[in-house]
């Protein structure tokens with residue numbers, strides 16, 4: 001037979017156990033991206049609203065069972081207007097809280113890309129193209145970089161379309177608007193190149209630092225220094241690089257059929273449909289490596305459709321892109 005004191009202690013012990021059980025769910029808010037922070041923040045708010053309600057309801061239930069278990073005759077409850085109005089209003093307030101808190105998160109552009117809500121820094125967004133395909137993830141990045149120097153690198157077939165060539169006698173030729181393997185170099189200096197399409201007479205007639213514009217000039221086996229790369233692209237497979245502390249938009253599509261980009265460690269998930277582009281907008285708050293999955297059953301190799309998301313510093317990200325771009329030119 002339980003007395004009141006024992007029942008109270010038992011109740012407290014049960015409450016402690018329950019709180020210990022829900023604690024891990026609220027403690028996981030590590031926030032490696034703004035998106036993840038928003039999602040876990042909402043989860044935390046809802047858990048803190050749900051716990052007191054659960055304790056109250058279960059408490060009343062247990063108390064009622066204990067208190068009235070020895071009644072031989074069940075008596076009907078009298079109408080209690082005050083109690084009915086109280087629980088109606090309390091429920092409305094709780095639902096309103098859940099609705100407003102959820103809408104704030106679901107309406108955020110970091111959770112629902114394409115949302116009308118304003119974003120923190122609208123400019124300076126890094127865009128990465130994501131292609132799902134049986135059974136691998138491929139990524140494409142754009143390269144716009146200044147001051148790229150690769151003096152030990154040999155470029156093949158540099159086409160100077162409407163280029164401005166300055167004869168700097170031995171210091172290399174300066175180029176503007178050059179095209180390297182179909183990619184544009186805004187300006188730079190080419191060394192050691194064999195210039196074709198520019199006849200010797202014209203070249204020799206150029207005095208030092210004189211500038212002339214030519215079309216269809218080709219430079220073979222040249223090296224490059226201090227170039228500005230514009231509209232270049234590089235790609236990677238399985239591992240996606242991503243800069244930290246910078247706005248990122250992932251444009252996601254599929255080359256064959258349904259897949260789903262899912263990086264739970266970053267709080268990111270979006271379907272990949274062929275012929276359509278879905279977006280994820282986010283900003284990583286720290287560097288690190290995260291597992292990437294395909295979260296849409298896509299065939300026999302679905303479980304092997306794994307990848308990595310590497311969040312690196314902005315400098316490392318830029319360097320990686322430029323190095324990869326230069327390697328691709330060789």
Ligand SMILES: [Cu+2]
Nearest residue numbers: 259294298305
């Ligand atoms: Cu898949």
